[in-house]
Amino acid sequence: MTIQPAQPAQPKQEVQLGMPQLPAPDYPADVRTRLEADAKEVISRYPDSRSALLPLLHLVQSEEGFVSRTGMRFCAEVLELTTAEVTAVATFYSMYRRKPSGEYQVGVCTNTLCAVMGGDVIFEDLKEHLGVGNNETTEDGKVTLEHIECNAACDFAPVVMVNWEFFDNQTPGSARQLVDDLRAGRPVEPTRGATLCSFKETSRILAGFPDERPGAVEATGGGGPASLIGLRLAKGEPIPARVVSPRGGRQDGPHDGASDAQRSASRHLSSHDAPQQTSDSDPSHSAGPVTEEGEG
């Protein structure tokens, strides 16, 4: 359900009629053997094998970093489905990437509450800072930027997710520092969650294979600060100071570099996510029968 961004102008696709696309190539034999063993384990968790499809799509995503035609073919074969059935599912869910993407997926929440609390400014600022648009990847292949919907952390707004770990109470400054650290290969710790692993490794956890790294489960302790506020009050403890700078130390002030983005945000309307142009009105996004399977 991810809406694809406008892409740079491409030469108009040649119209081909008649010949259906050839099947996707298979995985190399060793990869296939390994994935088949994993798939067998996933399928065994369910009374009906088709229920394993979502985890298996996460699994093939952990292999290539996105859901390729080869990955969909693999899912279809192990579940005895058609590739059309698998493609229909893979294209419905926003967590399945449809093209090669970065090692770190940086998602800025721009649903109403986070947007109002600063998510819009952070997202605009990161686009400018990284020189990429929504759902685009930096040239070094490190960071894919996207805006995301509500991630159930509104009491920590504005929220940024990196490979689906929580970075709470962000500012434009902290978010810039975050992506700079990611691109420079410096270790990055979320406010809630474990030391970042790669997007592929995250996808494997999502496929249902527990994170085996020592310390990953216990990282960042019990409830986060906002989660504990009611409990503290009920115990008669004073309200703790609100956490605004979670990545203290390396954190610049919350306002550095934000003024341009804030100015642009003053003009920024709710325009970055909504129904897009249709293929009829947009020749560069042809959705006709010649489109690559699973693309669009």
Place this chain on the structure above:
Amino acid sequence: MTMAPEYGGTSRPEVGGTTSPEKLLAPVLSAFWDDPKSWTLETYERHEGYRGLRKALAMAPDDLIAYVKDSGLRGRGGAGFPTGMKWQFIPQGDGKPHYLVVNADESEPGTCKDIPLLFANPHSLIEGMVIACYAIRSNHAFIYLRGEVVPVLRRLHEAVREAYAAGYLGKNVLGSGLDLELTVHAGAGAYICGEETALLDSLEGRRGQPRLRPPFPAVAGLYACPTVVNNVESIASVPAILNRGKDWFKSMGSEKSPGFTLYSLSGHVSGPGQYEAPLGITLRQLLDMSGGMRPGHRLKFWTPGGSSTPILTDEHLDVPLDYEGVAGAGSMLGTKALQCFDETTCVVRAVTRWTEFYAHESCGKCTPCREGTYWLVQLLRDIEAGRGLMSDLDKLNDIADNINGKSFCALGDGAASPIFSSLQYFRDEYEQHITGRGCPLDPAKTTAWADKHVEVSA
């Protein structure tokens, strides 16, 4: 309870007397979230964990269902349907497998209770699931967790592993004869999968699209077998009811809305976070104890339970936050996601963004929702950008009316709620966008750091 000051100016009203948080709050599920290892089995057992299960296993399953029904526990996922009654609907002796599916797809904008609960206390859910499966005679249960919360997924994997190792899951649970498998299933990003029948389709490996009801899941749910679908918080509340008794539970809240629940305060407030309290607490009481709105600002509008519940205003600060109280104010308790916006926030911007969300998340199955949300976005964007017409306001209402109640599931109704309610309370602000050819407010003033910015540059 009107002694507190208005939510203008002062940020820290006096706390004391009847607004004392010690008296108003009732941490149960959240009682030990501050323990450094709150998510572990060891910590959970130290806080009377799995005692409710032992009591439940000593009862006959039908008596257990009656007990939960008598407690008055109602669903915490939004609709408020009595939990015990859902269990009772499962036909017994039908020879089919029965399933329990826990809806942990928490995605409703503003809602942030199940995710912190599962992060800090996953065993409360697992214990509740074992109890529920014993009651409905199920041997396989699922947790459908939204995929975008990997830290929670890690802890669920670990908690399930611990529960198997301790004999709370697997063959012959605690010698009761109950065999129970529990599968943790991560979703893949789709708000619609929080709708119970779409969730079941998704769990069957399909696109998450709602089913026409009847048949209800209790008759034909997962794999067309009798299935209970419950919210995380509903199931996690069951062990405490068993352990401390239904009378203890009913001593909190009101007759029709008994018990404790998690309220999630967010937005332009001094103390955003989770507040576990008896049902019926008011937003004024929650703000009083937590420092009110951010300094120097007034409450403008708020949602009682996520973006799908009609917005309320500062007129509604004293509405009891229980199922009947909020319904009486023309909204719904929903998920108790209290998103508070102050006077810097443009209601048209807020509603436009929510509507974009619904348009994005509409699964496309039902025409009124798929097409209606698209056109709402077009109109709202024009209005927000100062290109709207006065006639657009009636058109918004008309389109929302054509979505509301006319789709298979509640996503369409949810999309209509912010439109109806914002036009009801803030029609003048929409008109200002049209007559003034743009937004009268400055979005830069809404951010968490806006006021600090002013201080810095002053």
